Amino acid sequence: MMDADAGYVTEDGRQIGGVLMEMKNITLRFGGVVAIKDISFDIREGEIRAIIGPNGAGKSSMLNIISGFYTPSEGAVWYKGAPRPAMRPYEVARMGVARTFQNIALFEGMTVLDNVMTGRLTHMNAGIASQALWWGKARDEEVANREKVEEIIDFLEIQAIRKTPVGRLPYGLKKRVELARALAAEPSILLLDEPMAGMNVEEKEDMSRFILDVNDEFGTTIALIEHDMGVVMDLSDRVVVMDYGKKIGDGTPDEVRNNQDVIDAYLGVQH
Amino acid sequence: MVNTQASAGALESFPALLARNAQLYSGKPANREKEFGIWQTWSWAEAAVEIEKLALGLINLGIQPGDHIAIIGRNRPYLYWSMVAAQAAGAVPVPLYQDANAEEMAYVLDHCGARFVIAGDQEQVDKVIEVQETLHQFEHMIYLDPRGMRKYDHTRLHEYSHVQEQGYAARDELTPELNRRRDALNYDSTCVMLYTSGTTGKPKGVVLSNRNMIETAKNSSEFDHLRAGDEVLAYLPMAWVGDFIFSIGQAYWTGFCVNCPESPETMMADLREIGPSYYFAPPRIFETQLTQTMIRMEDAGKTKKWLFDHFMAHARKVGPAILDGKSVGMMDRLKYAMGEFLVYGPLKNMLGFGQVRVGYTAGEAIGPEIFDFYRALGINLKQLYGQTEASVFITQQPDGEVRSDTVGVPSPGVEVRIADSGEVFYRSPGTFVEYYKNPESTRDTKDAEGWVATGDAGFFEPSTGHLRIIDRAKDVGQMADGSLFAPKYVENKLKFFPNILEAVVFGAGKDRCTAFINIDLTAVGNWAERNNIAYASYQELAGHPQVLETIQKHVEEVNRSVAQDEMLSGCQIHRFLVLHKELDADDGELTRTRKVRRKIIAEKFDDLVGALYDGSPTIYTETEVTYEDGRKGKIRATLELRDAAVAPVAHQRVAAE
Numbered sequence: 001m002m003d004a005d006a007g008y009v010t011e012d013g014r015q016i017g018g019v020l021m022e023m024k025n026i027t028l029r030f031g032g033v034v035a036i037k038d039i040s041f042d043i044r045e046g047e048i049r050a051i052i053g054p055n056g057a058g059k060s061s062m063l064n065i066i067s068g069f070y071t072p073s074e075g076a077v078w079y080k081g082a083p084r085p086a087m088r089p090y091e092v093a094r095m096g097v098a099r100t101f102q103n104i105a106l107f108e109g110m111t112v113l114d115n116v117m118t119g120r121l122t123h124m125n126a127g128i129a130s131q132a133l134w135w136g137k138a139r140d141e142e143v144a145n146r147e148k149v150e151e152i153i154d155f156l157e158i159q160a161i162r163k164t165p166v167g168r169l170p171y172g173l174k175k176r177v178e179l180a181r182a183l184a185a186e187p188s189i190l191l192l193d194e195p196m197a198g199m200n201v202e203e204k205e206d207m208s209r210f211i212l213d214v215n216d217e218f219g220t221t222i223a224l225i226e227h228d229m230g231v232v233m234d235l236s237d238r239v240v241v242m243d244y245g246k247k248i249g250d251g252t253p254d255e256v257r258n259n260q261d262v263i264d265a266y267l268g269v270q271h
Numbered sequence: 272m273v274n275t276q277a278s279a280g281a282l283e284s285f286p287a288l289l290a291r292n293a294q295l296y297s298g299k300p301a302n303r304e305k306e307f308g309i310w311q312t313w314s315w316a317e318a319a320v321e322i323e324k325l326a327l328g329l330i331n332l333g334i335q336p337g338d339h340i341a342i343i344g345r346n347r348p349y350l351y352w353s354m355v356a357a358q359a360a361g362a363v364p365v366p367l368y369q370d371a372n373a374e375e376m377a378y379v380l381d382h383c384g385a386r387f388v389i390a391g392d393q394e395q396v397d398k399v400i401e402v403q404e405t406l407h408q409f410e411h412m413i414y415l416d417p418r419g420m421r422k423y424d425h426t427r428l429h430e431y432s433h434v435q436e437q438g439y440a441a442r443d444e445l446t447p448e449l450n451r452r453r454d455a456l457n458y459d460s461t462c463v464m465l466y467t468s469g470t471t472g473k474p475k476g477v478v479l480s481n482r483n484m485i486e487t488a489k490n491s492s493e494f495d496h497l498r499a500g501d502e503v504l505a506y507l508p509m510a511w512v513g514d515f516i517f518s519i520g521q522a523y524w525t526g527f528c529v530n531c532p533e534s535p536e537t538m539m540a541d542l543r544e545i546g547p548s549y550y551f552a553p554p555r556i557f558e559t560q561l562t563q564t565m566i567r568m569e570d571a572g573k574t575k576k577w578l579f580d581h582f583m584a585h586a587r588k589v590g591p592a593i594l595d596g597k598s599v600g601m602m603d604r605l606k607y608a609m610g611e612f613l614v615y616g617p618l619k620n621m622l623g624f625g626q627v628r629v630g631y632t633a634g635e636a637i638g639p640e641i642f643d644f645y646r647a648l649g650i651n652l653k654q655l656y657g658q659t660e661a662s663v664f665i666t667q668q669p670d671g672e673v674r675s676d677t678v679g680v681p682s683p684g685v686e687v688r689i690a691d692s693g694e695v696f697y698r699s700p701g702t703f704v705e706y707y708k709n710p711e712s713t714r715d716t717k718d719a720e721g722w723v724a725t726g727d728a729g730f731f732e733p734s735t736g737h738l739r740i741i742d743r744a745k746d747v748g749q750m751a752d753g754s755l756f757a758p759k760y761v762e763n764k765l766k767f768f769p770n771i772l773e774a775v776v777f778g779a780g781k782d783r784c785t786a787f788i789n790i791d792l793t794a795v796g797n798w799a800e801r802n803n804i805a806y807a808s809y810q811e812l813a814g815h816p817q818v819l820e821t822i823q824k825h826v827e828e829v830n831r832s833v834a835q836d837e838m839l840s841g842c843q844i845h846r847f848l849v850l851h852k853e854l855d856a857d858d859g860e861l862t863r864t865r866k867v868r869r870k871i872i873a874e875k876f877d878d879l880v881g882a883l884y885d886g887s888p889t890i891y892t893e894t895e896v897t898y899e900d901g902r903k904g905k906i907r908a909t910l911e912l913r914d915a916a917v918a919p920v921a922h923q924r925v926a927a928e
Contacts, residue, residue, distance in 0.1 A: 012422070113308075146308075150308045150309075154306070155418070157534070159308070159534050159537050160540070216421065217419070
């Protein structure tokens with residue numbers, strides 16, 4: 001079922017697999033506004049794929065298509081070798097797609113632990129009765145899920161805030177908790193919407209390290225949108241550049257950096 | 272598979288004590304560590320198995336008797352086992368400070384010639400890799416936490432659990448060799464080598480024998496009636512002699528349980544969950560906890576605040592007396608019992624001291640207010656005086672004879688004498704063997720009869736027989752007019768104010784004393800918040816006029832107190848400044864155990880010292896700082912120098928003559 005293409009080897013020696021998800025000629029319209037125009041690119045197994053572009057380029061819309069929140073007006077998303085039908089977001093989540101949000105969407109009144117636990121929702125299927133009585137399947141499930149959640153808490157080094165309500169945490173930590181929740185779903189593809197936005201240098205360094213560690217340790221495929229060029233160029237294996245809803249570049253960070261269209265889009269060009 | 276040849280008569284090494292404990296306390300907990308949110312427990316029998324496997328693994332990797340194994344990482348059961356496994360394999364464990372930078376680490380690794388390193392995680396592995404080119408003897412590194420390590424070249428790098436598995440797989444071939452090495456251990460074998468932080472010069476490797484450690488552990492355990500069933504929290508650096516004595520020495524001797532926190536950040540929460548019955552902390556930790564308690568009480572409701580203030584006043588009045596077993600009136604006792612129910616009990620629980628039977632503090636002087644606060648709550652907090660060369664214990668306070676300004680009576684088996692110069696000397700079964708590869712220093716410190724110079728000046732109080740330490744002997748000097756100069760005495764008085772974190776007093780050979788002050792960012796920051804004073808950085812807060820005003824008041828209060836002391840009244844502070852940066856071990860200004868490096872500070876800030884004596888009102892300065900990742904930067908500041916009022920001396924020298 002996987003693409004026959006065997007993938008490639010990155011500069012630092014990681015083996016990247018076949019195509020996991022492919023956007024085929026995606027167009028997205030809101031009434032008369034064309035947000036995305038005929039874009040195609042692929043995301044391969046095990047790679048860190050960045051989508052960049054100036055404000056309003058359509059990056060977030062693209063991410064929303066990948067996550068199943070928007071259905072493309074034209075074109076199709078191929079996932080694991082087959083076209084993905086129009087789905088509700090939770091169905092997409094069950095297929096192994098998890099995401100974080102640009103402006104943190106956590107439950108502020110709940111503890112970090114409970115928030116991360118909600119990420120396990122797709123892995124719970126005990127019935128109401130069992131849940132209410134806290135007996136049998138519900139209990140076994142909770143123990144198994146808690147174990148997984150604790151592994152992630154350990155991995156992201158947030159043990160000290162395990163029982164702290166999220167509302168009391170600083171911004172940088174909230175971002176990390178959101179990453180933890182997304183990881184809790186054990187996704188095969190992780191979407192990060194501006195994971196570094198609003199962070200200071202130290203927080204960015206931490207976050208970058210965690211993103212690399214997640215990719216390295218769990219082999220999770222990561223697609224991210226980010227404004228900080230330094231971060232994007234350091235982290236990602238391949239970069240898609242968008243401008244005004246169109247794809248203007250695609251390739252390794254070096255290729256993209258030297259692409260004239262990309263330079264024009266970022267620095268402006270005289271008409 | 273556990274070594275079964277433990278004969279009760281020959282408990283002359285830690286592997287032998289382990290074998291005894293594995294039989295005697297087989298099912299009782301030996302180690303706990305919080306991981307994945309749950310306390311994981313290993314019984315003595317299980318710990319023995321883990322250690323046996325690792326020892327076999329080390330032999331399998333080719334470790335030889337007498338080799339040094341450096342151990343670097345935070346407190347974890349696995350690393351404590353590494354020490355005993357190293358001993359069982361005939362090697363000498365050398366625990367290192369985990370916050371040491373690569374350069375410091377290189378010096379120690381090279382000096383001890385470690386062929387093996389056991390590192391806690393990727394951070395420590397990276398540091399060793401950074402310096403391994405310069406180490407000719409270094410061969411293998413074993414790491415504990417595999418996270419992030421997958422892509423490393425594993426030709427000389429091994430995962431802890433794999434070393435254990437491979438050792439276990441080869442047990443049939445290797446066990447006879449392990450038994451042979453283990454049986455060869457006796458009281459004279461080296462137990463551990465610890466590097467002293469060294470307030471001056473390069474660190475020295477202190478060689479301690481099994482006799483030193485086991486005798487000391489035995490004596491000190493009996494002194495405080497420690498027993499199997501006690502609980503301790505191991506959170507102080509593993510490279511520090513105290514941690515070795517508590518977490519291995521006394522633990523193996525008495526069979527109590529050593530608990531390791533989940534991470535350094537969760538230490539306080541873990542402390543509360545464990546509720547240790549035997550606890551050690553440097554004064555700094557008690558100070559921080561008290562500051563935090565007070566800050567939180569400020570935010571409490573009126574009723575709670577009133578209750579707290581009311582009962583704390585009563586506790587201060589009768590608490591220490593009740594703890595010392597002195598006679599206290601019936602009504603006072605009743606009120607204290609009520610306070611225990613309403614305030615002290617819950618507070619102790621909050622602080623994690625609910626179960627403490629014996630608590631110790633040492634390393635620095637503790638403020639009398641801080642000390643009395645904890646004693647008033649009914650926590651049996653005591654002081655001890657010791658050093659690495661003595662396997663910790665020189666003097667300690669017996670139950671019921673506890674005061675904040677003495678360090679107690681000589682520990683069991685320890686002889687203490689005061690030289691004519693005022694320097695304290697001791698001789699004990701814990702006295703170290705030698706400084707590694709440094710016979711010269713060994714001779715300077717330890718004489719032929721085994722007396723060791725502590726480098727501290729002190730005296731025995733005639734009335735109680737308790738030892739009082741004044742200062743480092745070499746820091747005690749004379750001022751220009753010949754009067755006694757003891758900087759630490761004054762610094763400690765300054766540091767007892769919560770607003771002052773660190774102080775350095777100058778004045779040897781001068782006509783008057785001056786001081787550098789470091790403010791405490793927690794306390795002063797909290798004050799600033801309450802008074803709507805905005806600040807962007809430590810530097811800005813440290814230079815705030817109102818902060819300077821407060822510090823000046825503190826300095827003047829200290830002057831009044833110093834003036835009371837006949838011998839040291841010349842040490843009043845005439846001028847001071849508040850430093851623009853926190854003194855930091857990374858910049859070499861403090862030792863890793865956070866002691867002030869006087870000489871280095873005086874050299875580094877010589878412009879500031881000069882300004883303190885030439886009368887200029889302000890001074891512009893630039894200082895190089897080292898960031899945590901090793902990069903260097905500069906901070907610039909213009910500092911204000913202030914004069915402090917000096918109190919008249921109580922008894923004029925002239926009048927006494």
